[in-house]
Amino acid sequence: MTARFRILITDRxxxxxxxxxxVVSEIDACIIEPDAPxxxxxxxxxxxxxxxxxxxAHVSAAVIRSSSRCRVISRLGIGIDNxxxxxATELGIPxxxxxxxxxxxxxDHALGLLLACARQIGLFHLRAKRGEYNSVTSRxxxxxxxxxxxxxxxxxxxxxxxxxxxxxxxxxxxxSLSGQDHGSGVPMxxxxxxxxxxxxxxxxxxxxxxxxxxxxxxxxxxMKPSAYLxxxxxxxxxxxxxxxxxxxxxxxxxxxxxxxxxxxxxxxQPLYRDERVIVTPHVAFxxxxxxxxxxxxxxxxIVAALSGQRPQNVLNPQIYSAR
Numbered sequence: 001m002t003a004r005f006r007i008l009i010t011d012r013x014x015x016x017x018x019x020x021x022x023v024v025s026e027i028d029a030c031i032i033e034p035d036a037p038x039x040x041x042x043x044x045x046x047x048x049x050x051x052x053x054x055x056x057a058h059v060s061a062a063v064i065r066s067s068s069r070c071r072v073i074s075r076l077g078i079g080i081d082n083x084x085x086x087x088a089t090e091l092g093i094p095x096x097x098x099x100x101x102x103x104x105x106x107x108d109h110a111l112g113l114l115l116a117c118a119r120q121i122g123l124f125h126l127r128a129k130r131g132e133y134n135s136v137t138s139r140x141x142x143x144x145x146x147x148x149x150x151x152x153x154x155x156x157x158x159x160x161x162x163x164x165x166x167x168x169x170x171x172x173x174x175x176s177l178s179g180q181d182h183g184s185g186v187p188m189x190x191x192x193x194x195x196x197x198x199x200x201x202x203x204x205x206x207x208x209x210x211x212x213x214x215x216x217x218x219x220x221x222x223m224k225p226s227a228y229l230x231x232x233x234x235x236x237x238x239x240x241x242x243x244x245x246x247x248x249x250x251x252x253x254x255x256x257x258x259x260x261x262x263x264x265x266x267x268x269q270p271l272y273r274d275e276r277v278i279v280t281p282h283v284a285f286x287x288x289x290x291x292x293x294x295x296x297x298x299x300x301x302i303v304a305a306l307s308g309q310r311p312q313n314v315l316n317p318q319i320y321s322a323r
Contacts, residue, residue: 046067056082079206094315117200151204174194207237217242217246241271
C-alpha cells in the first residue's frame with residue numbers, strides 16, 4: 001500500500017530512520033532517501049517528496065525547484081546555511097530548524113575545548129602518547145580565574161555557556177549584530193574590543209555573507225598573542241589558512257576546532273597537524289539525548305506542515321503573510 005506522504009531525508013549521522021518513521025507514521029507517511037550522494041541524486045529523490053529534511057547536504061535552488069510537491073524543508077540542526085532559503089521563500093515553502101536541541105552539549109564542548117587550551121591538555125596528551133614526558137612548553141600557562149572569555153554571538157548556546165564560564169572565574173564579554181545581552185548581564189562590546197580584550201574567543205555566530213571568514217589575517221593581528229580561538233559554530237567563519245599563518249607567527253597561542261570548511265577536512269593539512277591546535281570531528285552537538293530530540297522534533301515539524309498546520313521555528317515567516 002502506498003503511503004500518503006513521502007519525506008526525503010537527504011543525509012544523516014545515525015544508522016537508521018526508525019525514529020523518524022515512528023513519528024511520521026501518524027499521518028501515513030514514509031521515509032525515502034537518495035540512491036547516491038550528489039545534487040543529481042537529491043534532485044531525483046526530491047521530485048517525489050512532499051517534505052525534505054536535511055543534515056549537511058546542500059539543498060540547493062535546483063533541488064528545491066525539482067520538488068514540485070514539497071511543503072516544508074526542515075534542517076536537522078540549527079544553522080541553515082546549507083539550505084537555499086531564498087528559493088524556498090519564493091516558492092512559499094516554510095523552512096524550519098531546531099534551535100535548542102543541543103544547547104547543553106555544544107556549550108559543554110566549547111567549555112571543554114577552552115579548558116583543554118588553557119591547560120594545554122591536547123599538547124601534553126599528544127606528547128605523552130609519543131613517549132615525551134615533558135612539562136615544558138613555549139607558552140607558560142596562566143591561572144584561568146580572572147581571564148576573559150569573548151563570545152562572538154549571544155544566542156542560546158552562548159548564553160548557556162555564560163554561567164558555566166563564570167563558575168570558573170572567567171570574565172565574559174560578547175559581541176553580536178543585535179548588541180542585545182538577552183538578560184544575561186554580559187557586557188556587549190564592539191568587535192574590536194572583543195578581539196583586544198579576550199584571552200579566549202568562542203564563536204557562536206551563524207554563517208552568513210557578513211560573517212564568512214570573519215576571522216582572517218587582519219583579525220588575528222588584533223588579538224592577543226596569548227589568546228586562543230574556539231570554534232563550535234561553523235568552519236566558514238574562519239579563514240583556516242590565515243589561522244595557521246597566525247599560529248606560525250605566534251600571533252595566536254592556539255585554537256580548538258570542532259567545525260571546518262569543507263567537512264570533512266583534509267587532516268593532513270599542517271594546521272590540523274600542529275600540536276597547538278585541538279581538533280574534534282564536529283561532535284559538539286552529540287549525545288544520545290540530543291540526537292533523539294533532534295530527530296523527533298524535526299519530524300514533528302514536518303508532520304505539522306503536512307497536516308496543514310504552521311510548524312514551530314519557521315525561519316521565513318513572511319511566506320504566511322503572502323498567502
